[in-house]
Amino acid sequence: MxxxxxxxxxxxxxxxxxxxxxxxxxxxxxxxxxxxxxxxxxxxxxxxxxxxxxxxxxxxxxxxxxxxxxxxxxxxxxxxxxxVGGHIMPTGDALLSGYYLNELLMRLLARDDPHPGLFDAYAAVVRVLASEHGDALQPVLRAFELVLLRELGLLPALDQQTATLTPLSPKRLYVLVPEGGLREAQAQERGGLPGAWWLALQRALDEPAPLAATLRASADGTAELKHQLRALLHYHCGSRTLRTRQLMIDLQNL
The missing domain is CATH 2.40.50.140 (Nucleic acid-binding proteins)
Structure with a gap:
């Protein structure tokens, strides 16, 4: 043998x-x-x-x-x-955020399926979590979620409406939904972001270093994007609430 x-x-x-x-x-x-x-x-x-x-x-x-x-x-x-060294263990909210990213990767990554670019993006996020990150925590988490979904083929094109393949109008509002992809926001629907913003995000994801570019492009829409990405990730993970997410909620309610 x-x-x-x-x-x-x-x-x-x-x-x-x-x-x-x-x-x-x-x-x-x-x-x-x-x-x-x-x-x-x-x-x-x-x-x-x-x-x-x-x-x-x-x-x-x-x-x-x-x-x-x-x-x-x-x-x-x-x-x-x-x-390898280079940084200390994250603490507090940053530590919980790291566990959250690990749970996403455990649920979404298949065995023996390498993604070197995603690995590098994750390593960069971990360095941020271990640093004096200040207000960068939420934006960098959203940027990584976008890169993760894009890398695994779970993110629709963000420069057109998914169902009709209609190009986006820069001034109209659009939302990202789990079963419908990117579509125009309905009247009184919350969370819509301008087409120009989604177009800039698509260009950022197409960059050779998508994490940094996406972080810059998504900074102004982090709050609105958070709920849409959470719904999309839970849809693909097959769970309404991730364990780490529930832990964060429980700690906030103490």
Whole structure:
């Protein structure tokens, strides 16, 4: 039997972790070149394990792992993990926001489906979350949601009405709805944004560095966009309320 293939020095982030035994963990990780992977970290819960202080969410890592010799197996074996460094763990609202992004990626990313550009955008957002982000938190979350939906083919074109393929009028108001895509806002309907704004957003998403461009383009419509993107994401996630979103609501109600 041929030895298992080894993946070395792979950029990654831990999205979630589960207990596997008294001493080991199953990790769900997002890697740059191989997409979402499930890895068993044997002995990671032992006090003497080198993995124990490293396998944390929202921290840039370099991983080495062996692919299972069974082609049908979904869980591979972690062999090495190193912290890349560069920033501290986010705290407070930023930490909850990071967990929210991780839940989105867990629900929407398929296994073994690499998205290097999305990985880079996520890494950039994590750096913002770990910084003195000030008022940038909500805009950067909306920008990432847009990039995520676009990367996975879940966002309709924003330069035309989805049902009719009619070009947008710069001065008319439009809304993004889960089952209908982008359409003209009805009379008295809240949340409509001008066609010129949607057109600018489409141009930003087409840029080589879409996260930064989308952040600039969406800054003036963050509040209106938040509810529309939330409905669209919940539609594709198959859940009306994400666990992290419910946790945020519960904390605000304390």
């Amino acid at each position: 041929a030895p298992p293939k080894r993946i070395a020095d792979e950029p990654a982030f831990v999205l979630h972790r589960y207990d596997w035994s008294e001493s080991s963990l199953i990790l769900e990780v997002m890697t740059r070149h191989h997409g979402r992977q499930a890895l068993v970290a044997k002995g990671a819960k032992k006090p003497t394990s080198n993995f124990r202080p490293v396998l944390l969410p929202l921290q840039p890592l370099r991983l080495g792992y062996s692919l299972s010799p069974d082609a049908q197996a979904e869980i591979h074996t972690l062999k090495a993990a190193d912290w």
